[in-house]
Amino acid sequence: MSTQPGVRPDPALGLLSRYDEALPQVYGYLLARCRAAALAEDLTAETFLAAVAALRKPGAPELSIAWLIGVARHKLADHWRREERERRGLAVLDGEPDPVDDPWDVHLDAIIAHDVLAELGPHHRAALTLRYLDGLPVPEVADCLGRTVHATEALLVRARSAFRKTYPGKEG
Numbered sequence: 335m336s337t338q339p340g341v342r343p344d345p346a347l348g349l350l351s352r353y354d355e356a357l358p359q360v361y362g363y364l365l366a367r368c369r370a371a372a373l374a375e376d377l378t379a380e381t382f383l384a385a386v387a388a389l390r391k392p393g394a395p396e397l398s399i400a401w402l403i404g405v406a407r408h409k410l411a412d413h414w415r416r417e418e419r420e421r422r423g424l425a426v427l428d429g430e431p432d433p434v435d436d437p438w439d440v441h442l443d444a445i446i447a448h449d450v451l452a453e454l455g456p457h458h459r460a461a462l463t464l465r466y467l468d469g470l471p472v473p474e475v476a477d478c479l480g481r482t483v484h485a486t487e488a489l490l491v492r493a494r495s496a497f498r499k500t501y502p503g504k505e506g
């Protein structure tokens with residue numbers, strides 16, 4: 335197949351050549367964080383669609399699996415924001431949990447921790463996942479969640495408190 339002069343190839347075609355390599359990594363990243371296969375599949379599809387759109391724009395980033403994981407992280411954060419907005423629309427908040435002063439230094443069993451995360455509200459789950467599982471600094475968590483740094487720090491305090499309240503009930 336020859337290209338006509340003046341017609342440039344679709345820059346998103348590079349994604350096609352990396353798809354088989356990237357798909358399991360992107361899907362695995364999402365599945366480990368949301369623990370629901372159907373949701374991980376939907377978010378993986380959204381990730382690749384967003385990647386195609388981004389690669390077609392002028393000044394597109396260099397295609398890499400790390401970049402695709404970043405796109406997936408944003409899609410997951412978007413999902414949690416949507417879920418939280420829906421929850422707020424359906425229920426009246428009873429109030430914020432009191433902040434807890436002890437440091438976040440407890441070594442948690444990963445399986446129990448994932449189960450506890452699944453029980454938390456989407457806003458708490460998103461903040462804790464981005465901060466402690468993905469290892470993002472608070473300003474980047476704030477950026478992903480569309481919040482100020484101060485609001486994100488307060489959210490993390492409440493999320494850790496909610497996690498601690500739920501976690502002991504899972505032991506034994």
